Amino acid sequence: MQPTVSTAPLDPGQIAFMQGGISISVGACGRDGMPQLVRAIGCKVAEGGASVTVFVPESRSQAVQRDVFANGAIAVVFTQPSTHRTMQLKSREGRVTALTPGDLALVDAYREAFLAELLPMGFTEPMVRAFLACPPGELVGLTFRPTAAFTQTPGPNAGKPLEAGA
Amino acid sequence: MSPRVRLDTIRECFEGVIPAVLATSDRDGMPNVSYLTQVQYVDREHVALSYQFFNKTRANILANPQVKMIVVSPQTAAQYQLTMQFQRTETSGALFESMRAKLAGIASHVGMCGVFQLLGSDVFRVTDVALLPGERLPAPAGERNLLAALRVCSERLQGCRDLDRLFDETLRCLDEKFGIDHAMLLMLDAPGASLYTVASHGYTDSGIGSEIAMGEGVIGVAARMRTPIRIGHMTTEYGYGRAIRAQLEDSARAGELAEQIPLPGLPGSRSQLAVPISAGERTLGVLYVESDQDLRFTYDDEDALVALAAQFGLAMTVLQGAAPEPAAVAAPAQLPVTAGEPLVIRHFSATDSVFFGDDYLIKGVAGRVLWSLVQDYVQRGRSAFTNRELRLDPRIRLPDVNDNLEARLVLLARRLAERNCPVRIEKTGRGTFRLAVQRPLALVAVG
Helix, strand or coil, rough: CCCCCCCCCHHHHHHHHHHHHHHEEEEEEEECCEEEECCCHHHHHHHHHEEEEEEHHHHCCHHHHHHHHHHHHEEEEECCCCCEEEEEEEEECCCCCCCCCCCHHHHHHHHHHHHHHHHHHHHCCHHHHHHHHHHHEEEEEEEEECCCEEEEECCCCCCCCCCCCC | CCCEEEHCCHHHHHCCCCEEEEEEECCCCCEEEECCCCCEEEEEEEEEEECCCCHHHHHHHHHHHEEEEEEEEECCEEEEEEEEEEEECCCCCCCHHHHEEEEEEEHHHHHHHHEECCCCCEEEEEEEEEECCCCCCCCCCCCCCCCHHHHHHHHHHHHCCHHHHHHHHHHHHHHHHHHHEEEEEEEEECCCCCCCCCEEECCCCCCCEEEEECHHHHHHHHHHHHCEEEEECCCCCCCCCHHHHHHHHHCCCCHHHCCCCCCCCCCCCCCEEEEEECCCCCEEEEEEEEEECCCCCCHHHHHHHHHHHHHHHHHHHHHHHCCCCHHHHCCCCCCEEEEEEEECEEEEECCCCCEEEEEEEEEEHHHHHHHHHHHHHHHHHHCEEHHHHHHHCCCCCCCCCCCCCHHHHHHHHHHHCCCCCCCEEEEEEECCCEEEEEECCCEEEEC
8 A cells, every 4th residue: 555645745845856956757557557657857846745747748758648647647756866865756646737837937947957967977968958858839747646755765765655854 | 659779779778877767567557666776788678677675666567567668878868768578587697797796886886885785687578669759969979880890809819820929919909999908818727716817908017827716806707607797887896806815814824915916907997897708618718808987888898898709719729729830849958058046946835836036926737837847947957848748747737628728828928027037938839838047946845
């Protein structure tokens, strides 16, 4: 059983982490048990952590969108390359959503933050920009209310339910 | 439909520059996503992932073997999605050992030494590889064409008429054609207890004659497991020298320290590749290269060096089995006149260690060979020898038919030359040589 998170699932530090310059990947699962996967380009946290939206390129996320639409199951992992700090959120109430005004600014801010994270690690700017490229009109949102949260930072606590301040 | 891609054309994605992402799902259809420390290319249809912890990913693949993985080319930013099926976990053997060594390098690089430990190699069959739509950078021009380099080196190795030349030419080729400026050749000391250095390139001290135990470090593991071992980041776990010294210092064998020739090596080695050299089923030795750059050696470098090592193994077998040149099997030459203070040569029978004066020179089979040669020189006035008679000499007690005698003679000749000894081994023809002595010798057998 997934641990159920009641009120205020995420603390402000965790919310800031999710919206920072980190790597984000999204998983879904089809009726046939086949998992699906897409890398996201930015994240929006609303309602004090009760609502999370990740932005994904339309063309790369067809299968993920199809499965999230069909059954709502979604898993999103956030990891900071320089520290390996990692957390994962899950929900059975995922939805495919259109971008709202202000979302593109978040995506742009995400690109700059991720660039700032990766440049000191030796990646080049053209490389990171190509990696994060997506025409604005081709982004879609995947929105969910997290019902479970785990820490996945490598080590003895990996896989344990996320605690406040972790 | 996304374009289909062959797994062996995207191996740069598995070098660990950009972590791969894996999606699994449990029986209830809940997905799980994880970032991977290590993806190993196995063959055109298989990859292996490191199993380090029993976590959700592990539980999921045991329950539902279907997974998806996204890898990214560090050169072009292209993303590839792999559809895969979990097949089995290997907890020993060549794949496991090569992944364990590589993981040790990764762990040191990312400060996870105590955390990353390989429990198993999870092998997946790749059923589909798709290039995902998106922006890509043009692939950078390669620094060198490894196939062209391999061809030239292959031809140059074929042209070698003796082992001495083969050793030097191989290391020269690596430098000139592959841009590898730190390399060593080590031969197996049958029956497989250790490897000894016969040639090196790019080090302050040649380290000729230095030994490494089977199973120790990348070289020892490559020889024991008969598989290439490639590490892209510095790790002390697979380092040499210090471990051996520490072992000896702590043990009753501390006296043997004086008989340790230090293994050459880069103190700040960041990339290492050890490739076994074999002839048929038999391991002959190891070709070892290293660099002070991270991720210097790629899957393609590994392929090229494995091919070169195969050619080297064949050439070595042919050259060792070559019949002596008829004209060279001459009658023993007369003892040349030498003058001066006698050089005391001591032989310790327990280890077959030979000392010139107080200086340790060599031990083991090479030590026995040298001791027999100088005995024949002093007692019987002989200075001309053939490899064949050494092979039959009961004093030398060669391990078996595949004795590597020629390699040991090369080692011995190089060690004598390097130490500037007044005793030298000089080749006089194929399978024949001369003991050149510049001072009177006084032999002392100890023990």
